[in-house]
Amino acid sequence: MNLPQQSLILSFFFAVFFTLPTLAADSAGGEQKASSCVSCHGPNGNSSNSQWPNLAAQQPTYLVNQLKAFKAGDRINIMMQSMTADLSNVDINNLAGYFSSQKPVKAGGDPALAKSGEAKAAMCLGCHGSAAQGNGQFPRLAGQHPEYLVQQLKAFKDGSRKSGPMQAIIANLSEADFKALAAYFGSL
The missing domain is CATH 1.10.760.10 (Cytochrome c-like domain)
Known part of the structure; x- marks a missing residue:
């Protein structure tokens, strides 16, 4: 084979x-x-x-x-x-x-931040799907509330939410990066 x-x-x-x-x-x-x-x-x-x-x-x-x-x-x-x-x-x-099985909606996001986040999103799409639609055990990010996503990213970074891969990926991201990525995903 x-x-x-x-x-x-x-x-x-x-x-x-x-x-x-x-x-x-x-x-x-x-x-x-x-x-x-x-x-x-x-x-x-x-x-x-x-x-x-x-x-x-x-x-x-x-x-x-x-x-x-x-x-x-x-x-x-x-x-x-x-x-x-x-x-x-x-x-x-x-x-x-x-x-x-339910139809999603877009939560929205600041357009200027979303544009900045789009440039950074590639690091997320390998696991979360090419359109951030999710992928099996990896959640859908598209259409999610930006504020919620920022809170989750902070929780991964400070260790209050556990996931080895997430902690490694976001270790060098700033809160500004979190906000830009979250605005982008919320706008999808």
């Missing part, structure tokens, strides 16, 4: 592996469970408050991983830990299936 064939097989394996948690998702069941999410994350997962992320069109594997991390206490947020405490794995998969 040559290298291109091995790469194709490996890519197929990862695509199947990272989508397994949501294959059996029941979007209607997720929609019913999502009623408690709407007050923060908005109707259909499109939040009107920059304090909370948009969930619409988010990667299902990412949503499953984050909900499980909140439930297990691996990702700390008191509100989310209480919201996920009684969710079953089926509930989590259904919520991920529902929110990932």
Whole structure:
């Protein structure tokens, strides 16, 4: 087997592996469970408050991983830990299936900052997808609230949110860089 064939097989394996948690998702069941999410994350997962992320069109594997991390206490947020405490794995998969199937909106962003952020965005697109649409376990950044993205980048940088690759990538970025990138992604 040559290298291109091995790469194709490996890519197929990862695509199947990272989508397994949501294959059996029941979007209607997720929609019913999502009623408690709407007050923060908005109707259909499109939040009107920059304090909370948009969930619409988010990667299902990412949503499953984050909900499980909140439930297990691996990702700390008191509100989310209480919201996920009684969710079953089926509930989590259904919520991920529902929110990932919703139509996203653009959160917007300062046009001048967005232009600056576009020039810096290439470092993010390898994992987060060529249009920042997300990629399996890597979240959708397109259309996300810039303020929310800045807060998450700060949390990765100060270590209050853990992810080795993210900490390494942003180690040399400034808060101005965070704001420019966030404005760009919010504008997509």
